[in-house]
Amino acid sequence: MSEEIEKKIYRGRIKVPYKHTAGAYVERFITEIGKNNKIMGVKCPKCGKVYVPPKMICFTCFEKMEEWVEVGKQGTVKGFTVVTHSTPVMPLEPPYAYGIITLDGADTDFVHLINESDPKKLKIGMRVEAVFKEKPRKRILDIEYFKAI
């Protein structure tokens, strides 16, 4: 940047670390992925819908969900995109894909990465499977990504 422009700028940065409270739902979901390579959802006692990722309240019924169910590690792609722009918070080197995936046994969709850089190789309706990280870090990225099967 030219000196002339730099003169007009006052640089700053906000650094604020958080310890977000996980809560029972996030804690169990992330722990099961990391420890047992299991993907868990919760079932609404009223409408029977299985939510993945799990959360406390079914927004249709306004009921607390407490019944845990394991869903499949495999699922069907409902939507995808391949990104080519680059930002400092991206988990993979672009281009890579995001998918909206209905895991087997779930009634909602799960948003995650797909390790594919070519949109021509992706298709709505295709089957994918979770690849788990060898050394979990208590992150949604303990599922490293989904791969085509």
Place this chain on the structure above:
Amino acid sequence: MDKVAIVGVAQTKYEEDKIDQPYSELVFEVVKKLHNNLGITNDDIGCVITSSNDFNDGRTIANMAIQDAVGSVRKAESRVSGDGAFAYVYGAMRILSEEYDTVMVVSHCKCSEVSQYLVNNTIFDPYYQRHLGLDQISSAGLMANMYMNKYGVSEEQAAKVVVKNRKNALNNPHAHLQKEISVEDVLNSKMLAYPLKELDFPPFSDGAVAMLLTSEKSAKKFTDTPVWLKGYASCTDAYYLGHRNMTDLIGLELAAKGAYEMAGISDPVGELDVAEVYDAFSTHELMSYEALGFCGKGEGGKFMDSGATQMNGSIPVNPSGGVLSSNPTMANGLIRVAEIVLQLMGKAGKRQIPNAKLGLANGMNGICSQGNCVLIFGGE
């Protein structure tokens, strides 16, 4: 319901990087312009509502950064941390409370000061979505892919939205991007988030917008052509992308239904003369046509092909050039309102829709139409 009037609006030119002006000066520019246009002083303003975003402004309680610029020291001031159209709603409520006779609503954004991708990533929850690196580009790609696949909408139909809005922007002196482009330009631009390309997305802009609201009894003191609030409703959809219907803008649809009901509108295309919608990306405008009831579900592409939303069509959409031409993010909803005001006042210059009497503006918070508000305005 002629109870809340808008009597004047002021805007900056929207630009890529207003490096000589901090955002407080952008706000001062539009507030002074509004005062001068209406021949008023700060003493004539009963209360102030502002809208911006802390992450964009780089500080919390960021309204204090513009306190002098909006003239709110020792005055009632409140702020909406969100889209400017919601700030308009708050301002209208202040008038409806009968506590204030005049309310100034202001919104600003300097996208150039911070990476909009990083700010956008913080919209997502820290547990399930943020570490995936999601932002407005990737989520738009997901939505576009699902929408186009479900309804067979083509990339050409999406590109036509951009071509239309960019062409309209040529007639708006405030617009940021003022260069005519072709469908081929859009289709040949770099793939950014399949199936969306670089030109399917808006630029990032700097700018500010201000307007004065008054009660029914005071409106004519300020202008012969007040613009009246006729209908309003808002609706939020589910937050997590996978817990939402990504092929239809359900939240916007429900907001529109409520606003039409309040305004007594049963045939939006027949009754509305002009609409300003929040076109966050090309296919988003097509989806908005459907949610606003301008056409049936899945017919957004065909509706674009029909020419109905062009300047000479049955329901011109985004005569200002829309978000696809100017995108100071937090101000976008209030800019939609400002354009409808200019249209209904007959002050829209070269982009004036002849004899416009009834208009729609919509605002949006969050990702892919998660939070929506729809406003109907009537002219004299």
